[in-house]
Amino acid sequence: MDKLSKLRHELIKRDLDALLIFNREGSNRASCWYISGFSGSFAVLLITNDCEYIVTDSRYFTQASMQTAFKLIPYNGGGLEGLKNILSQLISENAIKRLGFEAERITHFHFKKLLSELSVELVESDEIIKSMRMTKTEGEIEKIKKAIEVAEASLIETLNMVKPGVTEREVAARLEYEMKKRGGNPSFETIVVSGDRSAIVHGTPSEKKISLGEFLLIDFGAIVDGYCSDITRTYAIGEPSDEMVKVYNIVYEAQRKGRETARAGITGAELHNVAKDIIANAGYGEYFGHGLGHGLGMEVHEDPTASPLNIEPLPKNSVVTIEPGIYLPGKFGVRIEDDVFLTEDGCKILTTLDRELKIL
Known part of the structure; x- marks a missing residue:
């Protein structure tokens, strides 16, 4: 079973519609790289039961297109408000009600300004990626x-x-x-x-x-x-x-x-x-x-x-x-x-x- 299949199996077990992985300036590079193949220092990943998205900025458009098959969603600025708007749209388009996220990998500031204002139930889900990464292929x-x-x-x-x-x-x-x-x-x-x-x-x-x-x-x-x-x-x-x-x-x-x-x-x-x-x-x-x-x-x-x-x-x-x-x-x-x-x-x-x- 590949990584995405394992991840989706865990989503179903936890009754989650998607998992969000937040990597700001290398804060969570390892998990982002592990799941998507993208090694850059800024990306937000959103993995649903049938689609994978990567949100990043123009510094990494070429790199992302070379390293990952995730659907690229361009982030063209606008601060956290702009990023929140992108995530809100993806959540709406994919009918996401329960969203898992890695609580240990996001600061209180970014949680408050970005995630807490999304119209979705947030579920701490650190164990999903953590347990997957413990077992090596x-x-x-x-x-x-x-x-x-x-x-x-x-x-x-x-x-x-x-x-x-x-x-x-x-x-x-x-x-x-x-x-x-x-x-x-x-x-x-x-x-x-x-x-x-x-x-x-x-x-x-x-x-x-x-x-x-x-x-x-x-x-x-x-x-x-x-x-x-x-x-x-x-x-x-x-x-x-x-x-x-x-x-x-x-x-x-x-x-x-x-x-x-x-x-x-x-x-x-x-x-x-x-x-x-x-x-x-x-x-x-x-x-x-x-x-x-x-x-x-x-x-x-x-x-x-x-x-x-x-x-x-x-x-x-x-x-x-x-x-x-x-x-x-x-x-x-x-x-x-x-x-x-x-x-x-x-x-x-x-x-x-x-x-x-x-x-x-």
């Missing part, structure tokens, strides 16, 4: 693998320039350049942090120079053809201390156990706790504060999550990250992250970089 998996391939090859090349005296920002810039050279773009702002800054979970690269005897943590990913990778590796610059080796090995074991346990059917909380318990039993539980992982696809962070808050079973054919960490303020941090594809029998590890402690 073979084609989607291949695209994620390509994003991983680009990211990994770029990191391998970048490591050749890592040495004491090079700044975090220089490493990040080289890594992003290598990804672009290979046909990708960064899937998020590259994290390169060293020394005591590696304890900053989502730190941004600085002018700090890399030094001997410290960790270098690199969290990075590529986006290729709309799909993302997300990988973290932690390296020692020169000979690590005994404490650094100890902490690294604890994270390594927690990550290994997470990979071994990951499968469709267990809850996100159960998977998280497997790794959390190893870290806690080693005496570092308070230094692992985030979830074990998150979904990965057209966005670098999407459902399902491997977190203590997710009591739902992880779906078959979803892709999640496994990324435990220990972060010691004022000292250092360690994180190891892989991307895995969940099956009923376990998981397939999509990333291929070595996980053992490597000294640069």
Whole structure:
């Protein structure tokens, strides 16, 4: 069953006449791209039981005609009032009474000025696209693998320039350049942090120079053809201390156990706790504060999550990250992250970089 057929099946189940997807300046690019094939930053999609419309402006007329078979409805300005008039006409022409929309993807301002004034019953329907995107097709998996391939090859090349005296920002810039050279773009702002800054979970690269005897943590990913990778590796610059080796090995074991346990059917909380318990039993539980992982696809962070808050079973054919960490303020941090594809029998590890402690 193709995406539109699945979507329409969900509309019927929910007694909805149509679903609206709102993407303003990239606010919901992933869902728009996923359903229509259109990758531009502005579009409003309206999918009924027998027709699909895309409303966009002149910047994207040519692109839309090349990327999607949706019926193009030109938006020629007029602000939100003009857009509301277009939607009102489409709702009237298609006799739409109950309209689903993604409440999490529209601001209160746009809801108030655009949707709330439409003569239609509005129904929050975020779960439709969210649940569809959690389950990946073979084609989607291949695209994620390509994003991983680009990211990994770029990191391998970048490591050749890592040495004491090079700044975090220089490493990040080289890594992003290598990804672009290979046909990708960064899937998020590259994290390169060293020394005591590696304890900053989502730190941004600085002018700090890399030094001997410290960790270098690199969290990075590529986006290729709309799909993302997300990988973290932690390296020692020169000979690590005994404490650094100890902490690294604890994270390594927690990550290994997470990979071994990951499968469709267990809850996100159960998977998280497997790794959390190893870290806690080693005496570092308070230094692992985030979830074990998150979904990965057209966005670098999407459902399902491997977190203590997710009591739902992880779906078959979803892709999640496994990324435990220990972060010691004022000292250092360690994180190891892989991307895995969940099956009923376990998981397939999509990333291929070595996980053992490597000294640069």
